Amino acid sequence: MNSKPASSLERVKESVMRILRTREIPVATAFVVLVAVTAFVNPRFLAPQSVKDLMLNATIIAILAAGQSIVIISRNVDLSVGSMLGISGFAVGTLFVAFPEIPIPLVFVSGIVIGAVLGAANGFLVAIIKVPSLVITLGTLYVFRGINNAWAGGTEYFSGQRPKEFGDLSVETIYGLPIITIMALVVIVSMGIFLSRARSGRDYYAIGSDPAAAELFGIPVAKRVFFAFVLSGALAGLAGVLWASRFSSVGARTGLGVELDVVAAVVVGGVAIFGGSGTVIGASIGALLLTTITSSLTAVQVDKFWQQAVVGVLIISAIVIDRVSALRAARKRKGERSNV
Amino acid sequence: MGSSAPVLSLQGARKTFGAVVALDNGQIDLIPGEIHALVGENGAGKSTLVKILAGVHSPDKGEFVVKGAPVSFKGVAESKAAGISVIYQEPTLFPDLTVSENIFVGRQPKGALGLISRKLMNQATNELFAKLGISMSPDRRADGLSIADQQIIEIAKAISLDAEILVMDEPTAALSGAEVERLFTVARSLRDQGVAILFISHRFDEIFSLTDRITVMRDGSYVSTHKTKETSETQIIKEMVGRDISALFPKLEAAIGEKVLEVSGLSSLGKFNNIDIQVSAGEIVSLAGLVGAGRTEVARAIFGIDPIDSGSITFLGKELRKHTPTQSISEGMGFVPEDRRKQGLVLELPIRRNVTLTLIKKLASFGLIPPKREREAAETWTKKLQVKSENLGRSASTLSGGNQQKVVLAKWMAVKPRLLIVDEPTRGIDVGTKAEVHRLLSSLAQEGVGVLMISSELPEVLGMADRIYVMSEGRITQELSRSEASAEKVMAAATAKGVKA
Numbered sequence: 001m002n003s004k005p006a007s008s009l010e011r012v013k014e015s016v017m018r019i020l021r022t023r024e025i026p027v028a029t030a031f032v033v034l035v036a037v038t039a040f041v042n043p044r045f046l047a048p049q050s051v052k053d054l055m056l057n058a059t060i061i062a063i064l065a066a067g068q069s070i071v072i073i074s075r076n077v078d079l080s081v082g083s084m085l086g087i088s089g090f091a092v093g094t095l096f097v098a099f100p101e102i103p104i105p106l107v108f109v110s111g112i113v114i115g116a117v118l119g120a121a122n123g124f125l126v127a128i129i130k131v132p133s134l135v136i137t138l139g140t141l142y143v144f145r146g147i148n149n150a151w152a153g154g155t156e157y158f159s160g161q162r163p164k165e166f167g168d169l170s171v172e173t174i175y176g177l178p179i180i181t182i183m184a185l186v187v188i189v190s191m192g193i194f195l196s197r198a199r200s201g202r203d204y205y206a207i208g209s210d211p212a213a214a215e216l217f218g219i220p221v222a223k224r225v226f227f228a229f230v231l232s233g234a235l236a237g238l239a240g241v242l243w244a245s246r247f248s249s250v251g252a253r254t255g256l257g258v259e260l261d262v263v264a265a266v267v268v269g270g271v272a273i274f275g276g277s278g279t280v281i282g283a284s285i286g287a288l289l290l291t292t293i294t295s296s297l298t299a300v301q302v303d304k305f306w307q308q309a310v311v312g313v314l315i316i317s318a319i320v321i322d323r324v325s326a327l328r329a330a331r332k333r334k335g336e337r338s339n340v
Numbered sequence: 341m342g343s344s345a346p347v348l349s350l351q352g353a354r355k356t357f358g359a360v361v362a363l364d365n366g367q368i369d370l371i372p373g374e375i376h377a378l379v380g381e382n383g384a385g386k387s388t389l390v391k392i393l394a395g396v397h398s399p400d401k402g403e404f405v406v407k408g409a410p411v412s413f414k415g416v417a418e419s420k421a422a423g424i425s426v427i428y429q430e431p432t433l434f435p436d437l438t439v440s441e442n443i444f445v446g447r448q449p450k451g452a453l454g455l456i457s458r459k460l461m462n463q464a465t466n467e468l469f470a471k472l473g474i475s476m477s478p479d480r481r482a483d484g485l486s487i488a489d490q491q492i493i494e495i496a497k498a499i500s501l502d503a504e505i506l507v508m509d510e511p512t513a514a515l516s517g518a519e520v521e522r523l524f525t526v527a528r529s530l531r532d533q534g535v536a537i538l539f540i541s542h543r544f545d546e547i548f549s550l551t552d553r554i555t556v557m558r559d560g561s562y563v564s565t566h567k568t569k570e571t572s573e574t575q576i577i578k579e580m581v582g583r584d585i586s587a588l589f590p591k592l593e594a595a596i597g598e599k600v601l602e603v604s605g606l607s608s609l610g611k612f613n614n615i616d617i618q619v620s621a622g623e624i625v626s627l628a629g630l631v632g633a634g635r636t637e638v639a640r641a642i643f644g645i646d647p648i649d650s651g652s653i654t655f656l657g658k659e660l661r662k663h664t665p666t667q668s669i670s671e672g673m674g675f676v677p678e679d680r681r682k683q684g685l686v687l688e689l690p691i692r693r694n695v696t697l698t699l700i701k702k703l704a705s706f707g708l709i710p711p712k713r714e715r716e717a718a719e720t721w722t723k724k725l726q727v728k729s730e731n732l733g734r735s736a737s738t739l740s741g742g743n744q745q746k747v748v749l750a751k752w753m754a755v756k757p758r759l760l761i762v763d764e765p766t767r768g769i770d771v772g773t774k775a776e777v778h779r780l781l782s783s784l785a786q787e788g789v790g791v792l793m794i795s796s797e798l799p800e801v802l803g804m805a806d807r808i809y810v811m812s813e814g815r816i817t818q819e820l821s822r823s824e825a826s827a828e829k830v831m832a833a834a835t836a837k838g839v840k841a
Contacts, residue, residue, distance in 0.1 A: 197456045
C-alpha cells in the first residue's frame with residue numbers, strides 16, 4: 001500500500017500522471033479542441049478582432065466565476081451575483097450622470113464596496129445565522145433585483161452618458177489584451193495564489209471537504225465562509241463596473257440571469273459542486289469555454305436554438321465526469337478495505 | 341516503567357445525557373512510556389471516557405489532572421493544546437487535501453512572501469514518516485487511502501503536535517494483520533520515547549502482546565486495573581461481563597415450529613463471509629457479537645437491502661434471489677433497523693400514519709384509505725403495545741426513544757410477518773421500556789413468528805434467545821443453544837480473531 005521510494009523514471013511518470021489527473025485538463029482540452037475545430041471550419045474565427053471579442057465576452061463571467069469558485073469550494077453557492085452586478089452597474093451609471101467629473105478609480109471603488117456590502121448580507125445570513133446558502137442567495141437574488149428595479153424603474157443610462165476613457169477600458173488593448181481583460185487576469189491570478197498558497201485560502205478546501213471535521217480542527221469556519229461571500233459580492237461589484245464600461249446601457253435588467261452562466265462555468269471548469277476541490281484557473285477556463293462555445297457555434301452556423309442545448313450537454317458531461325471519477329475512487333477504496 | 345508519576349489521571353468521572361448515565365465512575369491513569377489497555381463491553385462507557393479526554397464532552401463531576409494540573413477542557417482545541425491526541429477507528433481526514441496538508445492544516449510551513457511552501461511541507465512530512473519508519477507520498481490526495489494509512493497520518497499529526505498522550509480508539513478494528521503489525525511497531529517506538537498511550541481494543545491477543553497495564557470497565561464504571569503480565573484473559577473477561585442477569589427478560593415458552601429462514605454460505609466481499617443461519621417459527625435467534633462484527637450487514641442482505649456475492653437465502657421454502665425489501669415484505673419478512681430515527685420511522689408523520697404505513701394496502705379500498713379505518717387500526721395496535729401518547733395525531737418525533745421503538749414494532753406486528761429481524765431493539769431505551777420491548781418480542785415468538793435479533797447487550801442475548809450465533813470479524817465463530825450459553829462463552833467467541841485476519 002505504501003509507495004516505495006521512487007526512482008527518477010517513476011517520479012517523472014508520477015508527475016505526468018498527476019498533471020493528467022488534474023481536474024482542469026478536461027475543460028482545457030475541450031477548449032483547445034473547440035477553437036481548433038471552429039478555426040478549421042471558419043478561419044475568420046481567429047481574426048484579431050474576433051479573438052478580442054472572445055476575450056471581452058469571457059472577462060465578466062470569468063471574474064464572477066473566480067468569486068463563485070471560493071464560495072462553491074467551501075460547499076456553498078451564491079446565486080445572487082447577477083443581482084449584485086445589476087445594482088453595482090446601475091450605481092456606476094448613476095454616479096457618472098450625477099457627478100460627471102468623478103475620477104474613474106473612485107467609481108471602481110464604489111462598485112466594489114456596494115458589492116461587498118451586499119455580499120456581507122449574504123455572508124451574515126449563511127455563516128452566522130446558518131441558513132443554507134442555496135436558500136439565502138435564492139432569496140437575495142430576488143431582493144437585490146427588487147432593489148435594483150425600485151431604484152432604476154424605467155431609467156437606463158447609456159454609454160454616451162459616461163466618459164470616453166471609461167468606455168475605452170473595454171476597447172483599448174495592451175499587448176493585444178483588452179484592459180478589462182487584464183484586470184480580470186489580475187483578479188484570477190491573485191485569487192488563484194490565495195486559494196492555493198495561503199493558509200486561510202487552504203482552509204476553504206478543508207471546509208468544503210468536511211465541514212464538521214474543519215470545526216474539530218479549529219478552523220474558523222464561520223469567519224471564512226462569511227469572507228467568501230463578501231469576496232463574491234465585491235467581485236460581482238467589480239463585474240458591474242466593467243459591465244457599464246463594456247455594454248451600451250445599464251438599467252433594471254442589467255445582469256439578469258447571469259448567475260446560472262457563472263455556476264455553469266465554475267462546474268464545467270472542474271470545481272466540485274459539493275465543495276472541497278477545484279481551482280480558480282479551472283473556473284476561468286470554464287468561463288472562457290462557455291462564452292466561446294456560443295461564438296463558435298454561430299461561426300460554424302449552428303442554429304441558435306441548438307446552442308443552449310450544447311451548453312447544457314457540456315454541464316452534464318462535466319458533472320458526469322466528476323461523478324464517475326469519484327465513484328472510481330470509492331470503488332478503489334472499497335477494494336483496499338476488502339483485502340483486510 | 342510503572343514507577344513514574346501519571347501524566348494524565350481521571351478519577352470519579354461522571355457524565356449524563358438527560359436521564360441516561362453514560363459514565364458513572366470513570367477512572368484511568370496513564371504513565372509516560374506505557375501502553376495502557378481499556379476494555380469493556382459495548383456500552384461500558386469507554387467512548388464517553390475517550391470523549392472526555394478528547395475534550396468533546398466535559399464531565400459533570402470528577403477530577404481530571406493532566407501533567408500535574410487540574411483541567412476542564414472546553415473543546416477539542418484545549419485538549420490538543422494540553423498534549424492529548426485522539427486517533428479514532430475511522431479517522432476524519434479531509435479527502436480533498438493532500439497527505440501532508442492533512443497533517444499541517446492551519447499551520448502549513450511558510451516560504452517566500454508568507455505563502456505556503458509545499459516543498460517545506462512535504463519535507464517535514466517525509467521527516468515525520470521517516471521517524472515512523474513508513475513511506476507514503478506526501479503529495480497524494482487523502483481520498484482513497486486505506487484506513488491503516490489514514491491512522492498513520494493521524495499519528496504523524498499527533499507527533500508533529502508533540503503529543504505526550506496518545507489515545508487510540510479501536511484502531512485495529514479495520515486493519516489487516518500486516519497493518520496491525522506496522523501500527524504496533526509505531527506504538528512501541530512512541531512508548532519507548534516516553535509517550536503515554538491509551539489503547540482501546542476488543543482483541544485480547546493484541547492487548548496481551550502490546551500493553552503494559554489493563555483497565556476494565558463495566559456498565560459505566562471502573563472495575564479494576566491489572567499489570568498485563570500478572571493477569572489472564574479469563575480473568576479480564578470475567579470482570580467485563582460479571583453481573584447478574586436479572587429478571588428483566590420475561591422469556592415466554594414458545595412452540596418451535598418449521599423452519600422459516602435458512603441462510604447458507606452467505607458472503608459479501610469485505611463485509612461478511614460464509615454465513616449459515618437458520619430460524620424457525622416461534623424461535624428467537626440472536627446474532628451476537630461486537631459492534632462492527634458484520635451483523636447488521638448480514639441482516640440487510642437477508643432483507644434484500646444490500647446485494648450479496650454468493651450464498652443462498654431460503655425463506656418459507658422459497659429461495660430469494662436479488663430480492664428487494666418490497667418483495668421481502670410481501671413474502672412476510674419484517675425489519676426493524678438499528679437507527680429507528682433514520683430508517684424505522686417517518687419522524688415528521690403522525691404516530692397514526694407510522695403505525696399504518698405497512699398496512700396501507702390492506703386498509704385501502706379503491707386505492708384510497710378511509711381515515712376512520714386508519715384511525716381504528718392505529719388505535720388497536722398502539723393500545724396493544726401500550727405506546728404512551730395522548731394524541732396519535734402528533735408527529736412521531738415527539739415520542740421518547742422507547743415509545744418510538746414500540747411504534748416501529750407495532751407497524752410490523754400489524755402485518756403479521758413470518759420472520760421479524762430486529763437490530764439492537766433496545767439501544768438507547770430506558771430499563772422499564774426495555775422490558776416491555778422484550779415482552780413484545782417474546783409474545784411475537786409465541787404467536788409463531790421467527791425472530792432474528794441482533795444485540796450487543798449480553799444480558800439481552802442470554803435472556804431472550806433460544807439460540808445464539810456469535811459473529812466476529814465477518815464470520816460466525818460459534819453457535820450456542822440457550823442452555824449452553826454463558827456470558828464468558830459469548831464474549832470469548834465475540835473477541836475471537838476471525839480465521840482470515
